[in-house]
Amino acid sequence: MSSIDEKDIHSFVDAVSVYFHQITGEKAEIKAAYLVEGGVSATTFDLTGYISFSGSFSGRVYFSASRAMVSHLLLMMKESNHAEEQLLDAVGEVANTIAGNARKHFGSAMEISVPVTAVTPDNWLDTVVSPRSYVIMVKWKRYKASVVVDIRHE
Amino acid sequence: MKLLIVDDSTIIRSRIARALNHPKLAFIQVIGMARNGVEAVSLVMRHMPELVTMDLTMPEMDGVECTEKIIQLKPDCNILVISALSDKATALKTLKKGARGFLYKPFSDEALVAAFLELIGP
Structure with missing residues (x-):
């Protein structure tokens, strides 16, 4: 089992960047990825979607965002229904898209699950991710979101 | 022309259905939506x-x-095929099974309309 390197992380950064640009027509500000260790927190927002990896990889990628940000993303997609179920569907779809796009870098030996979504309490991510996870902070308009990459080569 | 939309995301199903409001796609009629392959085969x-x-x-x-x-x-x-799985091997695999087009997620509304038109002609 081995950790991923900088190039691997970049594939997720690129996927996040492409997602926001394609859906909103605007660039999201993406902060450099940092490791969750030494007491550094993986920021959890209201809603989180995640994808599990299998095959030659294990772990998960998480997308966590506030209700306000997800609601605004739905507006950009001309979606008028902003019920909680729709917001959860959206964070799952973002996680799915980021994981699927990153697979271009990792290859088809990386199998990805269907998305799982949850309303997440403060600090939830800190309780589920490993200390070797990378956190990518995303800022779009006045909103913030986090993408946490917790993945290992088997 | 009858269209079936297959995707486990409600939002993506709605986006695809809305794209059909484009005047060039007026001849397409959505006859159903499926959340998984089992529902799709049945429809x-x-x-x-x-x-x-x-x-x-x-x-x-x-x-x-x-x-x-x-x-x-x-x-x-x-x-x-409309998928986030953007590796070449996956695209080739679905084309071998009989798919005729591939659109990567995330997609713009314009790209979706163009993909329909490319598949079935103007």
């Missing part, structure tokens, strides 16, 4: 659509297996 048997949009990562039955089953039922069905 194909009932309605025999000429056009299907197909997600790949879905519960119950994935899009690759579903594409193969639909082509067995209706060999001339035009299947447009």
Whole structure:
């Protein structure tokens, strides 16, 4: 089992960047990825979607965002229904898209699950991710979101 | 032309349906939406659509297996895969099973309309 390197992380950064640009027509500000260790927190927002990896990889990628940000993303997609179920569907779809796009870098030996979504309490991510996870902070308009990459080569 | 939309995301199903408001796609009529491959195969048997949009990562039955089953039922069905799985091997695998087009997520509304037109002609 081995950790991923900088190039691997970049594939997720690129996927996040492409997602926001394609859906909103605007660039999201993406902060450099940092490791969750030494007491550094993986920021959890209201809603989180995640994808599990299998095959030659294990772990998960998480997308966590506030209700306000997800609601605004739905507006950009001309979606008028902003019920909680729709917001959860959206964070799952973002996680799915980021994981699927990153697979271009990792290859088809990386199998990805269907998305799982949850309303997440403060600090939830800190309780589920490993200390070797990378956190990518995303800022779009006045909103913030986090993408946490917790993945290992088997 | 009858269209079946297959995707486990409600939002993506709605986005695809809304794209059909484009004047050049007025001849396409949505006959059903499926959340997974099992529902999709059942709807194909009932309605025999000429056009299907197909997600790949879905519960119950994935899009690759579903594409193969639909082509067995209706060999001339035009299947447009719409997926985030952007590696070449996956695209080739679905094309071998009978899909005729591939659109990567995330997609713009313009790219979706263009993908439909490329698949079935203006």
